[in-house]
Amino acid sequence: MLKLMQxxxxxxxxxxxxxxxxxxxxxxxxxxILTGLKxxxxxxxxxxxxxxxxxxxxxxxxxxxxxxxxxVDEPGxxxxxxxxxxxxxxRLPEKTMTVSVKDGFQTEITSGSAAFNINGxxxxxxxxxxxxxxxxxxxxxxxxxxxxxxxxxxxxSNQESRPILTGVHFVLADNQFLAVATDSHRLSQRQIELxxxxxxxxxxxxxxxxxxxxxxxxxxxDSDVKMxxxxxxxxxxxxxxxxxxxxxxxxYPDTSRLIPKDASTxxxxxxxxxxxxxxxxxxxxxxxxxxxxxxxxxPSDHQVTIFSNSPDVxxxxxxxxPKTLDGEDLEISFNPDYMKDALRSFGQSVIRxxxxxxxxxxxxxxxxxxxxFIQLITPVRTF
Amino acid sequence: MLKLMQxxxxxxxxxxxxxxxxxxxxxxxxxxILTGLKxxxxxxxxxxxxxxxxxxxxxxxxxxxxxxxxxVDEPGxxxxxxxxxxxxxxRLPEKTMTVSVKDGFQTEITSGSAAFNINGxxxxxxxxxxxxxxxxxxxxxxxxxxxxxxxxxxxxSNQESRPILTGVHFVLADNQFLAVATDSHRLSQRQIELxxxxxxxxxxxxxxxxxxxxxxxxxxxDSDVKMxxxxxxxxxxxxxxxxxxxxxxxxYPDTSRLIPKDASTxxxxxxxxxxxxxxxxxxxxxxxxxxxxxxxxxPSDHQVTIFSNSPDVxxxxxxxxPKTLDGEDLEISFNPDYMKDALRSFGQSVIRxxxxxxxxxxxxxxxxxxxxFIQLITPVRTF
Numbered sequence: 131m132l133k134l135m136q137x138x139x140x141x142x143x144x145x146x147x148x149x150x151x152x153x154x155x156x157x158x159x160x161x162x163i164l165t166g167l168k169x170x171x172x173x174x175x176x177x178x179x180x181x182x183x184x185x186x187x188x189x190x191x192x193x194x195x196x197x198x199x200x201x202v203d204e205p206g207x208x209x210x211x212x213x214x215x216x217x218x219x220x221r222l223p224e225k226t227m228t229v230s231v232k233d234g235f236q237t238e239i240t241s242g243s244a245a246f247n248i249n250g251x252x253x254x255x256x257x258x259x260x261x262x263x264x265x266x267x268x269x270x271x272x273x274x275x276x277x278x279x280x281x282x283x284x285x286x287s288n289q290e291s292r293p294i295l296t297g298v299h300f301v302l303a304d305n306q307f308l309a310v311a312t313d314s315h316r317l318s319q320r321q322i323e324l325x326x327x328x329x330x331x332x333x334x335x336x337x338x339x340x341x342x343x344x345x346x347x348x349x350x351x352d353s354d355v356k357m358x359x360x361x362x363x364x365x366x367x368x369x370x371x372x373x374x375x376x377x378x379x380x381x382y383p384d385t386s387r388l389i390p391k392d393a394s395t396x397x398x399x400x401x402x403x404x405x406x407x408x409x410x411x412x413x414x415x416x417x418x419x420x421x422x423x424x425x426x427x428x429p430s431d432h433q434v435t436i437f438s439n440s441p442d443v444x445x446x447x448x449x450x451x452p453k454t455l456d457g458e459d460l461e462i463s464f465n466p467d468y469m470k471d472a473l474r475s476f477g478q479s480v481i482r483x484x485x486x487x488x489x490x491x492x493x494x495x496x497x498x499x500x501x502x503f504i505q506l507i508t509p510v511r512t513f
Numbered sequence: 514m515l516k517l518m519q520x521x522x523x524x525x526x527x528x529x530x531x532x533x534x535x536x537x538x539x540x541x542x543x544x545x546i547l548t549g550l551k552x553x554x555x556x557x558x559x560x561x562x563x564x565x566x567x568x569x570x571x572x573x574x575x576x577x578x579x580x581x582x583x584x585v586d587e588p589g590x591x592x593x594x595x596x597x598x599x600x601x602x603x604r605l606p607e608k609t610m611t612v613s614v615k616d617g618f619q620t621e622i623t624s625g626s627a628a629f630n631i632n633g634x635x636x637x638x639x640x641x642x643x644x645x646x647x648x649x650x651x652x653x654x655x656x657x658x659x660x661x662x663x664x665x666x667x668x669x670s671n672q673e674s675r676p677i678l679t680g681v682h683f684v685l686a687d688n689q690f691l692a693v694a695t696d697s698h699r700l701s702q703r704q705i706e707l708x709x710x711x712x713x714x715x716x717x718x719x720x721x722x723x724x725x726x727x728x729x730x731x732x733x734x735d736s737d738v739k740m741x742x743x744x745x746x747x748x749x750x751x752x753x754x755x756x757x758x759x760x761x762x763x764x765y766p767d768t769s770r771l772i773p774k775d776a777s778t779x780x781x782x783x784x785x786x787x788x789x790x791x792x793x794x795x796x797x798x799x800x801x802x803x804x805x806x807x808x809x810x811x812p813s814d815h816q817v818t819i820f821s822n823s824p825d826v827x828x829x830x831x832x833x834x835p836k837t838l839d840g841e842d843l844e845i846s847f848n849p850d851y852m853k854d855a856l857r858s859f860g861q862s863v864i865r866x867x868x869x870x871x872x873x874x875x876x877x878x879x880x881x882x883x884x885x886f887i888q889l890i891t892p893v894r895t896f
Contacts, residue, residue: 214800214826221793223831236827243834244793248827410604410627417597443597444619444631448606451626 135206135231137171139191140199141222141241147178147189148216150371153343154180154187155212161257166209167216168256169229171202179259180212185340186259186374187347199226207253208237215239218246260374262365266330267358268302272348272368274322275355278309279345281320281503284471286338287313297335297378299385302328310385311338316468317385317491317506318475335382336364340375347373389506390491393484395427395457397434398497399450401481405473407448411438412466414446422510423466427485428459438466453480462488463512472505518589518614520554522574523582524605524624530561530572531599533754536726537563537570538595544640549592550599551639552612554585562642563595568723569642569757570730582609590636591620598622601629643757645748649713650741651685655731655751657705658738661692662728664703664886667854669721670696680718682765685711693768694721699851700768700874700889701858718765719747723758730756772889773874776867778810778840780817781880782833784864788856790831794821795849797829805893806849810868811842821849836863845871846895855888 148167157165159182168179175192193200208231219227222241230238235250270278279298287295292314301308307322344366348355356367359377366373411423417440424437434452439445462485472494473481479496486492494505531550540548542565551562558575576583591614602610605624613621618633653661662681670678675697684691688710693702727749731738739750742760749756794806800823807820817835822828845868855877856864862879869875877888 211826214796217796218793218829221789221796223789223793244790244829244831246793246797246827246829249825406604406606407627410601410606410629413597413600413604414629442632443594444629446627446629448627 132233133204133206133230134233134235135169135171135208136203136228137176138199138201138203138226138228139176140197141219141225141227143198144191144227145216145219147191148219150347151178151180151187151189152212152216153347154182154185156182157213159183163209163251163255163257165211165213166251166256167212168207168209168253170207170253172205173202175200175202179256181257181259184337184376185343186372188259188372188374190370192370204230206231208235209251209253209256210237210248214248218248259372260360260363262358262360262363262374265358266302266332267356268307268324268328268330268332269326269354269356270307270322270324271352272355273352276345276348278320278322279341281475282309282311282318283338283341283345284475285311285313285316285318285505289313294335294378294380294382296339297337297382298341299333299335299382301333303331303333310382312383312385312388312506315465315508316472317388317504318472319385319389319504319506321502332359334359334364335378335380336375337378344373344375347371388491389504390484390486390493393457393486393493395429395460395485396482397427397455398453398480398482400453401473401476401479404450404481405470407436407450408466408469408473410448411436411446412470414438414440414443415466417443420510420512421465421467422463422512423469424461424463424512426461427455429455429457430459457485460485460488462492463510464492464507465510468507472507475505515616516587516589516613517616517618518552518554518591519587519611520559520583520585521609521611522559522584523580524602524608524610526581527574527610528599528602530574531602533730534561534563534570534572535595535599536730537565537568539565540596542566546592546634546638546640548594548596549634549639550595551590551592551636553590553636555588556585558583558585562639564640564642567720567759568726570754571642571757572754575753587613589614591618592634592636592639593620593631597631601631642755643743643746645741645743645746645757648741649685649715650739651690651707651711651713651715652709652737652739653690653705653707654735655738656735659728659731661703661705662724664858665692665694665701666721666724666728667858668694668696668699668701668888672696677718677761677763677765679722680720680761680765681724682716682718682768684716686714686716693765695766695768695771695889698848698891699855700771700887701855702768702772702887702889704885715742717742717747718761718763719758720761727756727758730754771874772887773867773869773876776840776869776876778812778843778868779865780810780838781836781863781865783836784856784859784862787833787864788853790819790833791849791852791856793831794819794829795853797821797823797826798849800826803893803895804848804850805846805895806852807844807846807895809844810838812838812840813842840868843868843871845875846893847875847890848893851890855890858888 170177224242227241237250239246298311310319415438434450553560562571607625610624620633622629681694690705798821817833
């Protein structure tokens with residue numbers, strides 16, 4: 131029988147790549163062919179593609195990689211239902227598997243004595259991925275990029291009412307790479323100086339969800355991530371994998387003026403200690419309608435206390451032991467969930483919290499590097 | 514201020530016992546006080562109680578256990594909202610914690626500099642647990658009991674239309690302990706000879722859900738489980754913990770006549786190998802309306818194949834390699850999900866499958882012990 135495509139591959143290696151591309155494939159889509167995985171077999175290797183309305187992922191499995199044991203017997207292409215194909219591949223009995231496409235896009239998947247025959251679709255009907263040119267590219271190490279995403283994406287908005295705030299604002303100018311996100315109640319900002327001087331410049335807004343998905347694909351081997359743009363797309367290159375995301379259109383609000391320059395009260399904590407106390411206080415605030423925790427700072431008495439209550443359930447009060455405490459006495463209330471997100475982003479660092487007044491936003495920075503990473507939280511008025 | 518109860522305890526040890534008792538506490542209940550955990554502090558120690566409509570769990574934390582570091586300063590009792598109290602205890606900052614009940618059932622929970630004040634309820638309003646006398650008690654090792662539950666509970670019915678089938682039938686007679694469950698499509702039966710001769714006898718039906726919950730409480734230390742009955746309750750004793758379950762009322766169907774005595778075709782497999790092949794075949798059957806997998810046995814040709822198809826998606830066929838194959842040629846169809854549950858219950862054993870005809874139930878037994886453990890599955894008519 132005529133073979134329209136045929137290849138044999140190491141199953142474990144194939145599953146790994148399949149899982150990566152599957153991140154872009156949703157079984158809920160209005161375009162039926164996008165529930166499929168596109169496979170193109172050529173002399174170079176296999177090109178796997180998955181896509182949804184927001185992101186597309188393409189990965190090349192090379193024929194010349196001995197760990198992958200890929201043999202392409204017949205070049206060709208096919209689209210197979212991704213979820214179902216993945217389940218089959220994961221449950222096959224042997225170490226290698228063969229995929230063979232016959233007339234009418236009937237696809238046979240064999241491994242040992244197990245043979246699956248499933249219906250495929252013509253790969254010519256699969257949409258084309260956007261073209262992204264190589265101008266204004268920026269390269270960062272995977273670890274730095276992953277950290278930058280995790281530190282900022284916590285502050286993006288989940289509300290579609292202001293779509294622009296569901297993205298992270300990325301600005302490159304004068305060799306400084308700035309990432310900012312805000313949902314209008316809090317803000318996260320991280321700045322990085324490029325390791326190698328570059329003339330590139332851009333000002334784009336990337337959906338937070340795309341960045342979260344990208345972050346999961348960046349491995350622990352700390353390989354480089356290269357980032358380049360077209361008018362409405364960004365392309366991240368991770369080795370042989372291309373990750374495309376649409377950009378958000380519109381002007382991002384000017385966030386630089388939101389960050390206060392001065393402080394009237396400052397306090398320093400081990401981030402994990404303050405986090406644990408806020409988590410305890412939030413047990414009570416979550417039982418209350420307004421979800422608020424109160425921090426009382428009395429530099430005059432060397433005292434900091436955290437307090438929360440719920441009329442139905444009870445209250446919690448805890449004396450905290452800051453590393454330093456300076457300035458004016460202050461009582462300030464805030465949403466503990468914003469505080470928890472912010473504190474987690476600092477890991478094990480010592481942080482400085484700076485307040486100006488009970489109604490003005492306050493900031494958190496690591497004491498080690500006070501100018502390149504900042505979390506800002508707007509307090510809640512309780513009187 | 515007057516203390517109505519006060520104790521101090523090692524937090525980690527307390528959390529462990531709290532988690533066990535919490536298995537019986539649901540936040541969805543029509544009796545509000547049952548969302549609470551009852552604590553009784555006495556000179557002996559702390560008695561924790563949780564209960565719902567089906568099961569009750571009571572555990573004693575002894576004052577004289579040095580690992581628990583319990584000090585009862587003031588005997589007394591209180592009921593505290595279980596879910597909320599657990600969350601507080603888990604997040605407290607220090608190794609020890611103090612619980613102190615004041616006027617109006619206000620309860621203070623302190624650890625280090627954190628102090629929670631929550632509203633408690635009068636323990637006198639908590640329902641009494643059933644009285645279960647010690648007659649006809651049976652003791653089995655925890656490991657044996659846990660295995661017996663896992664092997665039979667898979668076949669209980671989830672349908673409330675025949676409530677009696679949602680339980681496991683336990684019969685003790687002539688020193689033989691028999692457990693049977695069936696949902697009318699399949700049956701699991703396990704028999705154990707009591708290690709020490711006993712005159713005890715019983716015939717009861719215990720809800721499958723109670724047994725699953727009990728099974729999770731049996732640790733890996735293989736301590737004994739003691740089982741005793743009242744008219745409508747069973748009590749399992751695990752060390753200092755008492756686990757009560759209601760019994761199901763009614764007559765369990767006579768299942769002994771369902772198990773065929775003869776076989777016309779028999780085949781032996783490594784259970785995990787057959788399981789993997791059935792899992793592969795079920796990928797296709799699950800895409801089909803009738804969820805059926807077909808097994809073709811041809812002792813005449815030394816061939817066994819498994820097959821499934823879905824008109825929309827495709828088909829799968831696999832040649833199997835049994836250890837032995839005897840008798841008449843046969844083609845039989847069944848629900849692969851029942852087969853998977855049955856095969857998993859045999860672990861790594863070699864099993865014998867015995868068929869009489871395409872429309873009669875077939876059985877699976879371990880070849881090592883063919884008379885004390887049996888799984889039975891009713892085939893599906895496909896013609």
